[in-house]
Amino acid sequence: MPEIKKYLSIVALGENRDKLARDLVGAIARRGCEVNECRITPLGDHFSAAMLLAGNWSAMGKMESALPGLAEHLGLAIQFQHARPAEPQTDFRPYAAEVVAPQQPRLLGELLDFFTEQETNVVEVSSQAYDSGLTGAAMCTLHMALQVPVNHHPQTLRDAFMDVCDDLHADGLLDPIKT
Known part of the structure; x- marks a missing residue:
């Protein structure tokens, strides 16, 4: 039976610094999640990222538990919600x-x-x-x-x-x- 994927959307905002995108993506991967969709862009002198993460229930649990500490460590404000991938719009x-x-x-x-x-x-x-x-x-x-x-x-x-x-x-x- 294939493993059921869970999804988590996160939005991160903080002061921009070198290697911040790499550090955030690396932290996500270390918890067993993959980035399904991603938009990272500077907003003025700030870093912003919107991501849809995917993983099994265990990886999602690790990710959710780690987000407050990760936000503090990276100097980011991070909001998150459970999500689903977008439905195809065939019309x-x-x-x-x-x-x-x-x-x-x-x-x-x-x-x-x-x-x-x-x-x-x-x-x-x-x-x-x-x-x-x-x-x-x-x-x-x-x-x-x-x-x-x-x-x-x-x-x-x-x-x-x-x-x-x-x-x-x-x-x-x-x-x-x-x-």
Whole structure:
């Protein structure tokens, strides 16, 4: 009989330092868990990690017991919850949206509102503000991974997306993810 896997999602945040990602992943492996999904990124001068861990019930027990001490040892705030892997979304197609625009407080909210109104699932967002090297203008780049319902006409969605981008004085692309 195959061993039943258990899952634990963890989110870690703390001051960034050298080798922190390696130390966290190493501590997870030493307790018999594997990293199923992972996103590690700096946020300003901080380290952030979101992970879905998998392992048998014994490994999960060791991991849960070790997390408070591990958080203290690594200088991280760690939150965790029992989880399950995501269910396949066969009624959706994967799409990517990319937007470059002048930095503005309403940009992300407007785009999230648009995709929600289109019954499209936003599954991942990455955003970065920067000053243009050519002009010094405050700019923003957004990348979104989307799940678009299979019954949505791609060109209609693309046209509506371009209209929203025009209203936001943004340049945008909406293309299928080819995986």
